[in-house]
Amino acid sequence: MTQTLHNAKESNAESAPPSPRTRWAILGVVLAADVLDLLDSTITNIAAPTIAKDLGGGTTLIQWLGASYALALGVLLVLGGRLGDKYGRRTLFLTGLAGFTAASVACGLAPSPGTLVAARLAQGAFGALVIPQGFGILGATWPRDQIGKAYSLFGPVMGLSAVGGPILAGFLIDTDIGGLGWRAMFLINLVLGGAALLTAVRLLPRDTGDRTVTVDGPGSALLAATMLTLLSALIESSAHGWTTKNLLLLTAGAALFAAFCHRQRTAANPLIQPSLLHNRGFTSGLVLGIVFFAAVAGLLYVVSLFFQQALGRSPAGAALGLMPLSAGIVIAAIACYRLIGTLGRRLVLLGLFITLAGTGYLLTLVATSGTDTGSWALVPPLLVIGLGMGACFGSIYDVTIGDIAQSEAGSAGGSLGAVQQLANAIGAAAVTTVYFRALKPTGGGEAHATTLSLTAVAAVTLLCCPLVRLLPLKAPEDQHH
Numbered sequence: 001m002t003q004t005l006h007n008a009k010e011s012n013a014e015s016a017p018p019s020p021r022t023r024w025a026i027l028g029v030v031l032a033a034d035v036l037d038l039l040d041s042t043i044t045n046i047a048a049p050t051i052a053k054d055l056g057g058g059t060t061l062i063q064w065l066g067a068s069y070a071l072a073l074g075v076l077l078v079l080g081g082r083l084g085d086k087y088g089r090r091t092l093f094l095t096g097l098a099g100f101t102a103a104s105v106a107c108g109l110a111p112s113p114g115t116l117v118a119a120r121l122a123q124g125a126f127g128a129l130v131i132p133q134g135f136g137i138l139g140a141t142w143p144r145d146q147i148g149k150a151y152s153l154f155g156p157v158m159g160l161s162a163v164g165g166p167i168l169a170g171f172l173i174d175t176d177i178g179g180l181g182w183r184a185m186f187l188i189n190l191v192l193g194g195a196a197l198l199t200a201v202r203l204l205p206r207d208t209g210d211r212t213v214t215v216d217g218p219g220s221a222l223l224a225a226t227m228l229t230l231l232s233a234l235i236e237s238s239a240h241g242w243t244t245k246n247l248l249l250l251t252a253g254a255a256l257f258a259a260f261c262h263r264q265r266t267a268a269n270p271l272i273q274p275s276l277l278h279n280r281g282f283t284s285g286l287v288l289g290i291v292f293f294a295a296v297a298g299l300l301y302v303v304s305l306f307f308q309q310a311l312g313r314s315p316a317g318a319a320l321g322l323m324p325l326s327a328g329i330v331i332a333a334i335a336c337y338r339l340i341g342t343l344g345r346r347l348v349l350l351g352l353f354i355t356l357a358g359t360g361y362l363l364t365l366v367a368t369s370g371t372d373t374g375s376w377a378l379v380p381p382l383l384v385i386g387l388g389m390g391a392c393f394g395s396i397y398d399v400t401i402g403d404i405a406q407s408e409a410g411s412a413g414g415s416l417g418a419v420q421q422l423a424n425a426i427g428a429a430a431v432t433t434v435y436f437r438a439l440k441p442t443g444g445g446e447a448h449a450t451t452l453s454l455t456a457v458a459a460v461t462l463l464c465c466p467l468v469r470l471l472p473l474k475a476p477e478d479q480h481h
Contacts, residue, residue: 018141018205026141026203027150030134032196033097034154035161036189037127040104041069041424043169044120045304046315046322047182050173054182057113059436063235064117066301067425071231072124073131074421075224078271078414079215081132088209089133089140094200096129101193108186132414141205166304167323170316214269222260223271227422229253231429238433271418273411276404282412284470285400286419291467292352292396293423295460296389298431299359300325302453303382305435310371310446324379328386329393336394344402344474347395349465355388356461363454370447395475402472431456 018026044051044065052061084092103122110116138150172184180187230253237246264270264277276282303325307318332351339347362381365373397416404412434456438449 017143018203022203023141023150025199027138027153029196029200029203030137031153031157032192033093033130034134035157036100036193036196037073037131038158038161039165039168040123040127040186040189041066041073042165043185044069045301046166046169046319047173047185048301049305049308050182050315051116052113055110055113055116058239059432059439060235060239061113061117062305063238063429063432063436064113065120066297066428067231067235068117068120069124069127070297070421070425070428071224071227072121073128074124074418074423074425075220075227076125076128077132077418077421079217079220080128080130081414082213082215083129084133084136084209086209086211086213086215088207089136090204090206091209092129093133093137093204094197096126096131096133097193097197097200099126100130101189101197102126104186104189104193108180108183108190131417137204140207166319166326167316170314170319173315216263216267216269216271219260219263219267219271222256222263226253226256226260227425229256231425234426234429234433238436241437272415276412276415279404280470281403281472282400284467285396286416288348288464288467288471289396289400289416289419290423290426291460292392292464293420294427294430295457295464296355297424297427298434298453299385299427299457301428301432302435302450302457303362305432306366306446306450310450311373311375321375321378322382324383325386325389328383328388329390330386332387332390333394336391340395340398340475343395345395345399345468345471347391348399348471349468351388351391351395352461352465352468353388354391355385356458358382358384358386358388359454359458359461363451363458366447366454367451371445398475399471402475 048062048065051065052058055061057064080092080096100123103119103126106119107116107123110119138147142150169185172180172188173182177184229249233246233249233253236249237243240246264272265274300322304318304322307313307321308315311321313321336347336351343350358381361384362378365377365381369377397413397420400416401412431453435449435453438452439446
C-alpha cells in the first residue's frame with residue numbers, strides 16, 4: 001500500500017504542470033542546446049585554415065571539418081526524433097547533450113586530423129539526438145495558448161547566434177586563451193554544455209515514450225553510407241583528381257542511394273512518408289532546398305577562405321568581414337516573417353534573384369580587383385547576398401509544406417530539416433572542391449579559385465529558379481503571421 005501511494009504521488013508530481021518560472025527555464029535549456037548546435041555548425045567555416053595549419057591534413061581536413069558535422073546531423077536527425085518518441089524525449093535530450101559535450105572536448109583535445117573528424121562526426125550524431133526533442137518538450141510543458149511566446153524567441157536567438165558564432169570563434173583563436181588557440185572554441189562547450197546538462201537534469205519532465213514506435217535503422221544506415229561515400233569521392237577528388245578509386249567511390253555512392261530509395265519504398269515505417277514523395281509541391285521544394293542550401297553553404301565556406309587565404313585576414317577579421325552577410329540574413333528573415341502569408345512562393349523567387357544579384361556583384365568585384373579588393377568594397381555584395389539568403393531561409397520550407405496533410409506535417413518538417421543539413425555537407429564539399437582544384441599548380445591563385453567557385457554558385461542558384469513555379473502557391477495558414 002505504501003509503495004502504491006508513493007507511486008501515485010510520483011505520478012501526480014510528474015503530471016503537475018510546471019510553474020511559469022520553470023517553463024521559462026526549460027525554454028532556456030532548449031534554446032541553449034539549439035544555440036550550441038548552430039555555433040558548432042558554423043565555427044569551422046572560420047577556424048578551418050588555422051586548424052589545418054596546426055594539425056596538418058591540408059585541404060582535405062578543411063573540407064571534412066564542416067561536412068562531417070553536417071553529415072552526421074543530417075543523416076540522424078529524423079532517426080533522433082523517432083528515438084525520442086520511442087524512448088522518451090527527456091532521455092534522448094540528456095543523452096544527446098552529454099554526448100555532444102563529451103565530443104566537443106574530444107574535438108578540443110584531438111591530436112590528429114583523423115581524430116578531429118571522428119569527434120566532429122560524434123558531435124553531429126549526438127546533436128541529432130538533442131535537436132528534435134526541443135519542440136516536443138516545449139509542447140509538453142507550455143500551455144497551448146502561450147506556446148507562441150516560446151516559439152517567437154527562436155528566430156531572434158538563432159539570428160544573433162548566427163552572427164555571433166563566427167565572431168566568437170575568431171576571437172577565441174586570435175586571443176589564444178591559455179595557449180589553446182583554436183581548441184578553446186570546442187573546449188568552451190564543456191562549460192556551456194555542462195551547465196545546460198545540469199539544468200536539464202533538474203528541470204525536464206519525465207516521459208516514458210512509446211515502445212511501439214518503429215525506427216528505420218537500416219534506412220538510416222543506407223543513407224549514412226551513401227552520403228559518406230559520395231562526400232569521400234568529392235573531397236578526395238579535390239586533392240588527387242578523379243582517380244579510379246574516386247570514380248569507384250562515386251559509383252558505390254550511387255548504388256547505395258538506389259538501395260536507400262528502394263528501402264524507402266518497401267519499409268513499413270520509412271524515414272520519409274511515401275505520400276510526401278507523391279506530392280509534387282513537396283518533392284519540388286525538397287529538390288529546391290537541397291540545391292539552394294548546398295550552393296549557399298559552399299559560398300559561405302569559400303568567402304571565408306577568400307578572406308583568410310587571399311586577403312590575409314585573421315580568423316577574427318574574417319568573421320567581422322562576414323558580418324554584413326549575417327546581418328542581411330537576420331534582417332530579411334525578420335522582414336519575411338510576415339510577408340510569407342501574402343507573397344507565398346513569389347517570396348522564394350525574390351530571394352533567389354537577390355542572392356543571384358549579390359553573388360554576381362561579388363563575382364565581378366573579385367574578378368576585377370582580385371586580392372586588391374578592399375574591405376569596404378565587399379560590404380554591399382555580402383549584404384545583398386545575406387538579404388537573398390534570409391528571404392529564402394524564411395520561405396522555402398514554409399511554402400514547401402503548403403499543401404500537405406496535417407498528419408504529415410511532423411514527418412515533413414523532420415525530413416526537410418535533415419535535408420538542409422545534408423545539403424550543407426554536400427555544398428561545402430562540392431564548392432570547396434572547385435576552389436581547391438583551381439588552386440592546384442596548373443590553376444590560378446586564390447582570386448581565380450574564388451571566381452570559379454562563385455560562378456558555380458551563381459549557376460546553381462539560377463537553376464533553382466524554374467523549380468519555384470512547381471511549389472505550392474502559399475504557405476499553410478498557421479504560417480501567416
